Amino acid sequence: MTSVIDWETTPNPVKENRAGIIGKAVDRYEGPLKVTGTAPYAYEVEPPSPPAYGVMLSAPIAKGRITGVDTAAAEASPGVLLVWTYRNAPAQGPRPARYDFFTPSPRPALESDQVYFFGQQVAVVVADTLENATAAAALVNLTFEDGAKAVIFHDHYDEAVDPPGEKDVEIGDFEQAFAAAPVKVDDVWRTPLQNHCQMEPCATTAWWEGDHLTVHTSVQMVRFAQNSLAETLMLPHKNVRLLTRYVGGGFGGKGSFYEDLVLASLAARELGRPVKVALSRQQMMHGTVHRPATEQHVRLGATPDGVLTAMSLMTITHCDRRGNFTEHASNFARNLYAAPNRLTGHRLVRLDLPVASAMRAPGEASGTLSLEVAMDELAEKLGMDPVELRIKNEPPTDPETGKPFSIRQLVRCMKEGAQLFGWDRRLPTPGQVRDGRWLVGLGMAAAIRGNFLLPAKASFTVDADGVITVKQGMTDIGTGTYTVLAQIAAETLGVPLGDVRVEIGDSELPPAPGSGGQFGAATAGSAALDAGMNLRKAIAELAVGDAASPLSGGDPAQVTFQDGVIAIANRSERLSDLIRRNRPDGLTADGEVRPAADAGQWSSHTYGAHYVEVAVDPVTGEVRTRRMLGVFAAGRILNYKTARSQLTGGMIWGVGSALTEGNVVDARYGSLINQDLAGYLVPVQADIGEVEAIMLDEVDDKANPMGIKGVGELGISGAGAAVANAIYNAVGVRVRDYPITPDKLLAALMAAGR
Amino acid sequence: MRPFTYERATDAAAAVKSAAETPNAKFLAGGTNLLDLMKLEIEHPNHLIDVGRLPLAKIEDTAEGGLRIGAMASNSHVAADPRVRARYPVLTQAIVAGGSPQLRNKASVGGNLLQRTRCAYFYDTSKPCNKRAPGSGCGALEGLNRNSAIFGASHACIATHPSDMAVALVALDAEVEVLSPAGQARSFPLMELHRLPGETPDVETHLIPGELITAVVLPPPPKGGQVYRKVRDRASYSAGLASVAIAGGRMALGAVAHKPWRAAEAEAALASGASPAEAIGAELAAASANGRNGFKINLISRLVPAAVAEAREPGRGA
Numbered sequence A: 001m002t003s004v005i006d007w008e009t010t011p012n013p014v015k016e017n018r019a020g021i022i023g024k025a026v027d028r029y030e031g032p033l034k035v036t037g038t039a040p041y042a043y044e045v046e047p048p049s050p051p052a053y054g055v056m057l058s059a060p061i062a063k064g065r066i067t068g069v070d071t072a073a074a075e076a077s078p079g080v081l082l083v084w085t086y087r088n089a090p091a092q093g094p095r096p097a098r099y100d101f102f103t104p105s106p107r108p109a110l111e112s113d114q115v116y117f118f119g120q121q122v123a124v125v126v127a128d129t130l131e132n133a134t135a136a137a138a139l140v141n142l143t144f145e146d147g148a149k150a151v152i153f154h155d156h157y158d159e160a161v162d163p164p165g166e167k168d169v170e171i172g173d174f175e176q177a178f179a180a181a182p183v184k185v186d187d188v189w190r191t192p193l194q195n196h197c198q199m200e201p202c203a204t205t206a207w208w209e210g211d212h213l214t215v216h217t218s219v220q221m222v223r224f225a226q227n228s229l230a231e232t233l234m235l236p237h238k239n240v241r242l243l244t245r246y247v248g249g250g251f252g253g254k255g256s257f258y259e260d261l262v263l264a265s266l267a268a269r270e271l272g273r274p275v276k277v278a279l280s281r282q283q284m285m286h287g288t289v290h291r292p293a294t295e296q297h298v299r300l301g302a303t304p305d306g307v308l309t310a311m312s313l314m315t316i317t318h319c320d321r322r323g324n325f326t327e328h329a330s331n332f333a334r335n336l337y338a339a340p341n342r343l344t345g346h347r348l349v350r351l352d353l354p355v356a357s358a359m360r361a362p363g364e365a366s367g368t369l370s371l372e373v374a375m376d377e378l379a380e381k382l383g384m385d386p387v388e389l390r391i392k393n394e395p396p397t398d399p400e401t402g403k404p405f406s407i408r409q410l411v412r413c414m415k416e417g418a419q420l421f422g423w424d425r426r427l428p429t430p431g432q433v434r435d436g437r438w439l440v441g442l443g444m445a446a447a448i449r450g451n452f453l454l455p456a457k458a459s460f461t462v463d464a465d466g467v468i469t470v471k472q473g474m475t476d477i478g479t480g481t482y483t484v485l486a487q488i489a490a491e492t493l494g495v496p497l498g499d500v501r502v503e504i505g506d507s508e509l510p511p512a513p514g515s516g517g518q519f520g521a522a523t524a525g526s527a528a529l530d531a532g533m534n535l536r537k538a539i540a541e542l543a544v545g546d547a548a549s550p551l552s553g554g555d556p557a558q559v560t561f562q563d564g565v566i567a568i569a570n571r572s573e574r575l576s577d578l579i580r581r582n583r584p585d586g587l588t589a590d591g592e593v594r595p596a597a598d599a600g601q602w603s604s605h606t607y608g609a610h611y612v613e614v615a616v617d618p619v620t621g622e623v624r625t626r627r628m629l630g631v632f633a634a635g636r637i638l639n640y641k642t643a644r645s646q647l648t649g650g651m652i653w654g655v656g657s658a659l660t661e662g663n664v665v666d667a668r669y670g671s672l673i674n675q676d677l678a679g680y681l682v683p684v685q686a687d688i689g690e691v692e693a694i695m696l697d698e699v700d701d702k703a704n705p706m707g708i709k710g711v712g713e714l715g716i717s718g719a720g721a722a723v724a725n726a727i728y729n730a731v732g733v734r735v736r737d738y739p740i741t742p743d744k745l746l747a748a749l750m751a752a753g754r
Numbered sequence B: 001m002r003p004f005t006y007e008r009a010t011d012a013a014a015a016v017k018s019a020a021e022t023p024n025a026k027f028l029a030g031g032t033n034l035l036d037l038m039k040l041e042i043e044h045p046n047h048l049i050d051v052g053r054l055p056l057a058k059i060e061d062t063a064e065g066g067l068r069i070g071a072m073a074s075n076s077h078v079a080a081d082p083r084v085r086a087r088y089p090v091l092t093q094a095i096v097a098g099g100s101p102q103l104r105n106k107a108s109v110g111g112n113l114l115q116r117t118r119c120a121y122f123y124d125t126s127k128p129c130n131k132r133a134p135g136s137g138c139g140a141l142e143g144l145n146r147n148s149a150i151f152g153a154s155h156a157c158i159a160t161h162p163s164d165m166a167v168a169l170v171a172l173d174a175e176v177e178v179l180s181p182a183g184q185a186r187s188f189p190l191m192e193l194h195r196l197p198g199e200t201p202d203v204e205t206h207l208i209p210g211e212l213i214t215a216v217v218l219p220p221p222p223k224g225g226q227v228y229r230k231v232r233d234r235a236s237y238s239a240g241l242a243s244v245a246i247a248g249g250r251m252a253l254g255a256v257a258h259k260p261w262r263a264a265e266a267e268a269a270l271a272s273g274a275s276p277a278e279a280i281g282a283e284l285a286a287a288s289a290n291g292r293n294g295f296k297i298n299l300i301s302r303l304v305p306a307a308v309a310e311a312r313e314p315g316r317g318a
C-alpha cells in the first residue's frame, strides 16, 4: 500500500511546474465547442441510424398504486412505436432493498404498479418523432388509487431515527458545559428542500449492435452508471458502452441515473433502432433527486472572553421511503472550532417524497447556514468581532479526533479576506449605514469542506506527431476536467498545451470514479500524473536504447522534457522524431492512484472565508447582494480560471440558498410546487454585484501526489451564512427559516417595530 | 403539445377573419407565453394565426398630444422609445421591471396584456384549476398561495395578473384599440380590458372571442410625478410580489388582483389631502388575505407611501 511519503518523489513535474502551465488561467479545452453550440450533449448525439423518441409520463400522486391502464388511444396515435407501463415493460434486474452510493446495482424502470413518490415515471411512449410521442403521451390513460402519505417533514419528527449505522458524537459533557456556560446561543434554523436545476436535463441516446449497447447519457460517474445499467438490463458489464462526453451541470443530481437511460436502452433493443429519451424541466424537479430539508438546532456556550466551552449542532432531515441518504449537516462542525464539550448528530425521517440525495457540498451547504450564523450571534453577545471570535477558537489539532491537520490556513483566509474586503469599516451595531432607500450591512462566515481521494486509472499515449492523448473514464460536468488534465499532460511531458488531446467520458477508457464530492481533479489528476510519469520513463528508455537517437546510451533518469524536445544535457531531439522512428503507432503508458494507507492520520480539509455586503430595503424586505469576496485555501490550484469559476459559482449558489431557493411541498398532493425556473428562483446576474474569489498559495502534501485539493464544493459552504449575517448587520433582525424572502424579512422587521 | 396548424396573417383584417372562421384558433405574437402553455398542455389551440409580423409595431404621436403604440411593438422597443422615456417614464420603468431582456425583445404589447397568470397550480396539469379546467376546483385556494390576490378574488380563483406593463398603462389611463372578428374597430379604457374572476376565471377579458388588439393609446402625460416600484424575490426575471404605478394623481397596483388594480380609493383620499399612509389604508380596507398572502397587505401599506414620496421628488414628472 502506498504512503503519503511515497508521493514525495522527484521529479514531480506538477510541483516543479517548469513550463508554468500548472495553475495558469488557461481557457477551457472544450470552450469553443460549447460557446458555438457544437459540443454534442447526450440528446444531440447523432446515432448511426434515424432515432425514435420517447416521452415519459409521471405519476400525479405521491403514494398508492396504478389501478387502470388504457393505452389503446396512445398506441393508435400517429407514429407511435410502443407504449410501456409496468404491465408490459421488459423484465429487468431486481432493485436492491436499499441503494448505496458507490455500489452498482439494478435500477429497474416501470417495475410495478406501486407509486412511491409524486412524479415517479409510470409510462413511456416511443414514436417516430418527438411531436408524435408527446401528442400520444397525452392520450395514455392511467388511473390511480391514492394511498395515505406522509410528506410534511415537520409533522413527522416523532418518527425520526438514527441514520443507519450512525450514532451521535459526544466529546466531554456537552449538556453540563452548556448549562454552566455564562454566554449562550440556542436557536433553531430551517433549510428547505432544494433542487439542482442543472441547465441540461437528464437525457439519453441509445442504440444496439447485436447484443452490445451504446448509450450517450448525462451522468457524473461513468463506471457506476455503466455497471448499474448493465445489471438493470441483465447484461455482462462489457456489453454496455456508456459515454458522457459533455455534461451540462450535475451538482450531485447526476451521481446516479434515471429512467431515461433505462427506457431508451430497452426501447432501442425492442425496436431495433436508436432511441432518445429526455426528462422535461418539470420532470427534473420530481423525477430526479433533491437536497432534503433540514431543521438544525445549534447550542453554543462560551466564556465572557469568547472561548467556546460547549458546541452542539443536531440536524433532523428526511429521505425517501426506500432511501438511505442522510444530509450530514452536522458533520463539518466536528472539525471547525475548538470546544472541549461537543455534541453532533443527525436524525432521519422517511417520507413519501421524491428521492433525497447529494447536492453540491452535501452537509456543509446546509449546515453552515446555522452554525456560522450562530457564531455571528455569539460574537454579538460577547461584544466581539466575528473574525476575532473565530480566531480565538481556532483549534491546534482536529477538535474531534485530535489528529494533526495536513495543512489548515483558515485564519489566514479570514485575515486576508478582512483586509481585502475592508472589514474594518463594518459597524458592529446594526442598521447604521444608509444608502438612499437601502440599509447596507457587512457579514462574514468561515468555509470548510472535506477533502477526498479515490482510486483511479488513466493512460497516456504519445503519437508520431508528438501529440499526447489522455484517456480516462472521467467526466467533466462543467468543472474544467478536460482542461486540467490537458495541463497536467502538457507539463508532465513537456509539450505545448495545443499538443494534448483529452478523451474522457467513456466506459471503455481507464476507470475513474467521476465527478462528485469535490474529489474529481485530485483523483483524476493524480492518476494522470502517474500515467505521465510512466510515459516519461518509457520514452526515456526508448531514447537511450535507440542507436539512431542522439540520446543513445545515456542515463534514462537524466532525460528532460521541454517544448516537445527530449534531451540529456546538450544532446536532444524532437519527441515526435523518436516516436516516429520507433513507435509509428504510438507509445502508451498507464497510471493509477490509490488513497494512501496512512492518509487517515491527518485531518484534511479545504478552508475559506466569505465576506459579503448586502443592501436591504427596510420598507419592503428586499435584499440585494452588492459585493462578495471569498478567500480560499484549497491546496495547489491547477487552473486559476476554472477554479475561480467553481468557487464563484458556489458563492453565488450560497446567495440563492440564503435568499431565494427552496421548494415547497403541498401536503394535499405530496408534490413540489415550483416546477420550473420561473418558479424555482436561482440567482440571476442582477442579483450578484461584484464577486471575487482569491486562492491562497498552498500545497497539501498529505492530500495526493500533486498537493492539490478540490474547490467545487468549498465556495458554497458558508456563503449563505455570510449573506444572512450581512442582512442582520444591515437591519438588525434575523430570519432563521431559509430562504430569507421579503415576506419573512418584512414580518421580522414589523415584529421588531420597524 | 398537440398537433396544430399554423398560418402567418398578412393583415389585421385577414387575421380576424381567419380567427372567426376557425374554431379554437389563437393569435400568436411573440409566443413567449402561449408556446410555453402549449408545451405544457395548458392551452391546446388547433390553429395558430401568427400576427407577429403584422404592420402594427409603430409608435406614433396622436393629435391629442399622446402616443399610439402598435400592439406588435416589442416590449423592449416601447421601453426604449425616447418619447416614452421622456413623457411616460412609469411605462418604461414598468416594462423593464418585467421578465428578462430576451423575453422583452420577443414579447409584444398585445401579448403582454393577454399573458396568463403565473399561479403554480394553473401550470401543473395534475392539479385542479378552474381557470385551466373550468369546474375542477381551485388548487391554490387552500394551497401554497403566497402570491395570490388580495383584491377582487373569488372562491373560484385567487390568481393574479402578472403583467407589469399593464399596471403602468392603467395608471396612465390608456385606451385599448381592438378589431372585432367582423372587422369592426372599437376602443375602450384599458382598465376595462381584464375581468375579475367571479365564477368564470377562464374568461379573463371583455374581448369577444377572436378580437384582435391593434394598439394602446396613451393620453397626454398627466401632471405630476411618475414612478413604478416592483417588489420581487430576486432582482430580475421574477414575478412581482406587489407593485405600484403612480402617474400624477392616478395609482394602480400590480400582482394583487386578477387584473391590474386601479387604486381608486387611494387616489380619492390623496386628492382630498390624506397622507399617503392613510390613502393606501383606505384602499386596503377592501383587501383580504387568503392563507399565505397576508404579507402583501403589509407590504403594500409600506411600499405605497415610499413610492408616493418618490413620485413627489423633483424631476419625476413628464
Ligand SMILES: Cc1cc2nc3c(=O)[nH]c(=O)nc-3n(C[C@H](O)[C@H](O)[C@H](O)COP(=O)(O)OP(=O)(O)OC[C@H]3O[C@@H](n4cnc5c(N)ncnc54)[C@H](O)[C@@H]3O)c2cc1C
Pocket: A677, A678, B026, B027, B028, B029, B030, B031, B032, B033, B034, B035, B036, B051, B071, B072, B075, B097, B098, B099, B100, B103, B106, B107, B108, B109, B110, B111, B112, B113, B114, B115, B162, B163, B164, B165, B211, B212, B213, B214, B237, B238, B239, B240
Ligand atoms: C419566465 C418569464 C418571466 C416573466 N416575467 C414577467 C414579468 O416579470 N412581468 C411581466 O409583465 N411579464 C413577464 N413575463 C411575461 C411576458 O411579458 C409575456 O410572456 C409576454 O409579454 C407575452 O407577449 P408575447 O407577444 O410573447 O405573447 P404570446 O405568447 O404570443 O401571446 C400571449 C397571449 O396573447 C394573445 N395575443 C397576443 N397578441 C395579441 C393581440 N394583438 N390581440 C389579441 N390577442 C393577442 C395570444 O393569443 C396569447 O393568448 C414573463 C414571462 C416569462 C416566460
Ligand code: SF4
Pocket: B117, B119, B120, B121, B122, B128, B129, B130, B131, B132, B137, B138, B139, B140, B141, B156, B157, B158, B159, B201
Ligand atoms: S387561483 Fe385561479 S389559476 Fe390558480 S389554481 Fe385557482 S383557479 Fe387556477
